Structure formats: C-alpha cells, structure tokens
Amino acid sequence: MTTTALKPVPVEPASEQDGLIHGLSVEELQILCTKCIDAKATAYCPYSLFRVGASLLLHPSPSSTTPTLITGANVENAAYPVGTCAERVAMGTAVIQGHRIGSFKAIGVSTDMDDFCSPCGMCRQFLREFCELETPIFMFNKGGEYKVKTLGELLPMSFGPDVLPSRETLKKRGEEEGRVG
Numbered sequence: 001m002t003t004t005a006l007k008p009v010p011v012e013p014a015s016e017q018d019g020l021i022h023g024l025s026v027e028e029l030q031i032l033c034t035k036c037i038d039a040k041a042t043a044y045c046p047y048s049l050f051r052v053g054a055s056l057l058l059h060p061s062p063s064s065t066t067p068t069l070i071t072g073a074n075v076e077n078a079a080y081p082v083g084t085c086a087e088r089v090a091m092g093t094a095v096i097q098g099h100r101i102g103s104f105k106a107i108g109v110s111t112d113m114d115d116f117c118s119p120c121g122m123c124r125q126f127l128r129e130f131c132e133l134e135t136p137i138f139m140f141n142k143g144g145e146y147k148v149k150t151l152g153e154l155l156p157m158s159f160g161p162d163v164l165p166s167r168e169t170l171k172k173r174g175e176e177e178g179r180v181g
Ligand SMILES: O=c1ccn([C@H]2C[C@H](O)[C@@H](CO)O2)c(=O)[nH]1
Pocket: 045, 048, 050, 051, 052, 073, 074, 075, 076, 083, 084, 085, 086, 087, 109, 117, 118, 119, 120, 123
C-alpha cells in the first residue's frame, strides 16, 4: 500500500545545516513523510474517524544502504479510553524489535487535517522513555506540509528514566530506613 509521495514542505523555518533538515537528508525526510502517510491508511478508528499515522526513522546502521523505518497507526476500541495512538503503536513495535534510546533519528506524524497534529501528552511521555530530547518530531498535514519541533520542546522539564535512582540505591535506602518494600 503506497501513496503518491507528497513532497514535504516546511510551513515555518526549519533548522537547516549542511543541507540537512534537523539532521535529516532530503531523502530521509521524504521517506519519513511517505511512511507515516502510508501508515495512516492502516488506522483502525471507527469511532473518531480520525486517522493518524506515525513513522520512526532509525539511525542508519553501518551496513544499511537505505533508511529503516518502523510505523504505526491509531487503534481504537469500543471502550474508548482503551484505544491507542499511532505514536505508541509505532514505538511499542520498535521496542519489541529491540530498539531503545539511541536508535531513533526522527519521528513523523500525519493526519487528514490541514492543520498540524502534535502527539498527545501520553505519547510525548511514552516517546521520552526511548528518544533523546533533541529528537525532531515532524508533524505533517494532509498535503505533506510540516511543522517540526524537538521532543524537548514538546515536553519541557520532562520526567524520564534518568531521574530515577538506581534500584541498588533504592534498595540500600530502604534497608537503611528499615523499610520492607
Ligand atoms: O497525536 C495523536 C492524536 C490522536 N491520535 C488518535 C487517538 C484517537 O484514536 C484519535 C482521535 O483522538 O486520534 C493519535 O493517534 N495521535
């Protein structure tokens, strides 16, 4: 299932350096855009009828000749809150394939709207577990135009695994304080 590739066009100045857009080549940005638009077609959203597609671009491995992407789409449920967003479906898929922090070069999100849809708060936190704060999130509208923000911009002063003391520290502290759990 493929869409005619829409050309990604920024609607705001995007950071460009050495011919790269937020660190992505024109080819990588094109495939990030195409993949999240294609993924949108796989959404299960009979309740909201609001299709969302997400794509995760992996950092290239030394042996890879073409960009590698993992995709997801929103999956809803008759019990509405049980439904899952496209971003978490994509990231969950990546995680079970063994990817972790350091794997992800960029994230793409697309909808059928003229406007730009940014990941919800729950997805921002979910992504925070596995992405650097510098990771760019490209938000594409239905025409392939985009706005881009880093995860850190979308989730300032965030809480992440780095904040938690190690299990060893917690255990030791618990023992010192005479706590059981
Ligand atoms: O960034 C977003 C925002 C919403 N949705 C989904 C959740 C629900 O299925 C539908 C309407 O909120 O869109 C996503 O997948 N990603």
